[in-house]
Amino acid sequence: MENSGLLIVISGPSGAGKGTICKALLEKDPSIHVSVSATTRAPRMGEVHGENYYFLTMEEFKERLEQDQFLEYAKVYDNYYGTPKENVMEQLQRGKDVLLEIDTEGALKVKEKFPEGVFIFILPPRIEDLKRRIMNRGTESEEDIKKRLEAAKEEIQKIHEYNYGVINDDVERATLDVQSILSAEKLKTERNYQDLIEKYI
Amino acid sequence: MENSGLLIVISGPSGAGKGTICKALLEKDPSIHVSVSATTRAPRMGEVHGENYYFLTMEEFKERLEQDQFLEYAKVYDNYYGTPKENVMEQLQRGKDVLLEIDTEGALKVKEKFPEGVFIFILPPRIEDLKRRIMNRGTESEEDIKKRLEAAKEEIQKIHEYNYGVINDDVERATLDVQSILSAEKLKTERNYQDLIEKYI
Numbered sequence: 001m002e003n004s005g006l007l008i009v010i011s012g013p014s015g016a017g018k019g020t021i022c023k024a025l026l027e028k029d030p031s032i033h034v035s036v037s038a039t040t041r042a043p044r045m046g047e048v049h050g051e052n053y054y055f056l057t058m059e060e061f062k063e064r065l066e067q068d069q070f071l072e073y074a075k076v077y078d079n080y081y082g083t084p085k086e087n088v089m090e091q092l093q094r095g096k097d098v099l100l101e102i103d104t105e106g107a108l109k110v111k112e113k114f115p116e117g118v119f120i121f122i123l124p125p126r127i128e129d130l131k132r133r134i135m136n137r138g139t140e141s142e143e144d145i146k147k148r149l150e151a152a153k154e155e156i157q158k159i160h161e162y163n164y165g166v167i168n169d170d171v172e173r174a175t176l177d178v179q180s181i182l183s184a185e186k187l188k189t190e191r192n193y194q195d196l197i198e199k200y201i
Numbered sequence: 202m203e204n205s206g207l208l209i210v211i212s213g214p215s216g217a218g219k220g221t222i223c224k225a226l227l228e229k230d231p232s233i234h235v236s237v238s239a240t241t242r243a244p245r246m247g248e249v250h251g252e253n254y255y256f257l258t259m260e261e262f263k264e265r266l267e268q269d270q271f272l273e274y275a276k277v278y279d280n281y282y283g284t285p286k287e288n289v290m291e292q293l294q295r296g297k298d299v300l301l302e303i304d305t306e307g308a309l310k311v312k313e314k315f316p317e318g319v320f321i322f323i324l325p326p327r328i329e330d331l332k333r334r335i336m337n338r339g340t341e342s343e344e345d346i347k348k349r350l351e352a353a354k355e356e357i358q359k360i361h362e363y364n365y366g367v368i369n370d371d372v373e374r375a376t377l378d379v380q381s382i383l384s385a386e387k388l389k390t391e392r393n394y395q396d397l398i399e400k401y402i
Contacts, residue, residue, distance in 0.1 A: 121390065127401050156401045164388040165397055177388055184385030187365045187378055189322065196366055200328050200357045 005097040006185055007088065007114055008032070010178070011107035012122035013152035015133040017168040021122055022101045024175040033091045033098045038064070041079040054084065072102075072109035083110065097182065104155045111161065118185050120178060121162040125169040127152070206298040207386055208289065208315055209233070211379070212308035213323035214353035216334040218369040222323055223302045225376040230383075234292045234299045239265070242280040255285065273303070273310035284311065298383065305356045312362065319386050321379060322363040326370040328353070 010025075012018045026032055038054040040061045049055050056064070061080045065073060073082030083100060091098045100110065104121075111119055124130045130152050134145050159165050164181050168174045185191065211226075213219045227233055239255040241262045250256050257265070262281045266274060274283030284301060292299045301311065305322075312320055325331045331353050335346050360366055365382050369375045386392065 123397070123401070153402055157398065159390050159397055160394050162390050164385065165390045165393060166388055177384065180381040180384035181388060183378065183381035184365065187367055187382060189360050189363050189366045192366055193361050196324070196360055197358065200324070201354055 005033075005092045005095050006182060007092060007098050007100065007110075007117035008182065009100045009102060009107050009110055009117050009119045010122060011102050011104050011119070011162070013104065013124070013130060013155045014148060015130045015152070016122045016124045017133075017171065017174075018101055018122040020171050021166075021168060021174055021178060022099060024171055025099070025178055028175065028179065029097075031096065033096045035083055035088050035098055035100045037081055038070070038084050039079060039081045041081075071100075071113055072106045074106060085113075104158065108158070108161055118164070118181065119162040120164045120166055120181060121156075121159050122174070123156065123159075123165055123167045124152075125167060206234075206293045206296050207383060208293060208299050208301065208311075208318035209379075209383065210301045210303060210308050210311055210318050210320045211323060212303050212305050212320070212363070214305065214325070214331060214356045215349060216331045216353070217323045217325045218334075218372065218375075219302055219323040221372050222367075222369060222375055222379060223300060225372055226300070226379055229376065229380065230298075232297065234297045236284055236289050236299055236301045238282055239271070239285050240280060240282045242282075272301075272314055273307045275304075275307060286314075305359065309359070309362055319365070319382065320363040321365045321367055321382060322357075322360050323375070324357065324360075324366055324368045325353075326368060 010018050010022055022034075026034065036050060036052070036054060038056050038061065040056055040058050043049065043053070043055050047053065058080070061082070064070065064084075065080075065082070069085055070082035071085045071088060073080060083102070083106070088098050088100075102110065107119060110117060124133070127149065131145060131149055134140055134148055140148070166174050166177045166181075189196070211219050211223055227235065237251060237253070237255060239257050239262065241257055241259050244250065244254070244256050248254065259281070262283070265271065265285070266281075266283070270286055271283035272286045272289060274281060284303070284307070289299050289301075303311065308320060311318060325334070328350065332346060332350055335341055335349055341349065367375050367378045367382075390397070
């Protein structure tokens with residue numbers, strides 16, 4: 001990991017606002033590279049290959065899966081989604097930080113393969129806020145909302161698997177928290193030991 | 202450690218500027234409690250008991266030593282110096298952060314007793330800067346300067362024992378680094394797990 005960028009994994013329950021925080025983080029630090037996922041689902045109107053997703057055929061996806069080319073993958077209904085490993089590794093080796101915004105299941109799979117990543121869990125200010133945010137979308141039934149909240153509680157119980165927990169009570173402040181985490185991680189002696197020794201000794 | 206303040210240990214070789222950084226940090230965050238050391242040496246002009254040091258008799262110091270009342274102690278020539286444990290613990294339990302500015306030998310002794318502290322090593326921009334800073338004091342012989350530089354190199358080789366390394370190329374920026382470290386440490390799930398679970402589950 002010497003001289004390498006940070007793999008930043010931002011995760012958390014649906015509705016906690018991880019997307020908003022990632023967007024704000026990238027505005028403050030455009031040098032961060034965003035990992036683009038691969039999927040077998042068809043592109044939607046306006047979606048661009050290599051920007052929103054890498055759109056692959058089922059055959060292409062499975063071939064890459066066999067070659068262990070994904071940091072993690074999941075099957076959702078009939079479609080596959082995955083995080084291509086090679087591009088992430090290339091950027092990290094160039095010293096670039098790479099951001100992965102990903103659900104909690106994917107995050108913990110990435111951690112198995114890449115434990116030196118920085119795993120940040122985004123929390124809603126209160127559990128009731130999740131409910132409100134999910135309801136405001138207006139697309140979910142009462143039953144679905146209940147299921148999502150139960151899922152969120154289960155996800156939060158696994159927060160000890162993450163390095164940091166950031167409460168999204170205010171996007172600006174929560175983004176500053178994430179920035180502090182990244183600054184601190186870069187100052188860790190375990191990430192810099194060799195460099196420091198070469199510089200001073 | 203739940204709900205507890207952080208024990209912040211700032212150390213590094215003589216001449217790296219740890220005192221300047223501690224002063225700047227306290228100006229930005231006056232809520233941090235500074236640990237006052239105990240010593241058997243006589244007070245100098247203007248020094249105040251309980252502010253600069255706790256001035257103890259040899260008998261008092263040794264009694265406290267026997268009662269394991271120090272986080273660390275050292276004998277320098279004929280005098281003892283030590284960090285009183287009780288006061289530090291009390292402040293931490295109240296949720297206050299406690300700052301310890303200490304030489305590298307003392308820092309590593311504190312780490313043995315209190316590994317959950319945040320151990321920050323302050324580095325000079327370049328090893329030559331140490332030499333310049335020590336020479337500018339004008340109090341040391343050529344031989345002493347050489348010895349100090351050798352000692353500094355040995356200290357830097359133990360930097361992996363610290364959590365973070367901060368290069369003091371600019372006091373303002375280095376102090377911001379320390380502040381980022383403290384913010385990030387407070388966001389660690391290992392320090393907050395119980396609180397988070399109680400809040401959300």
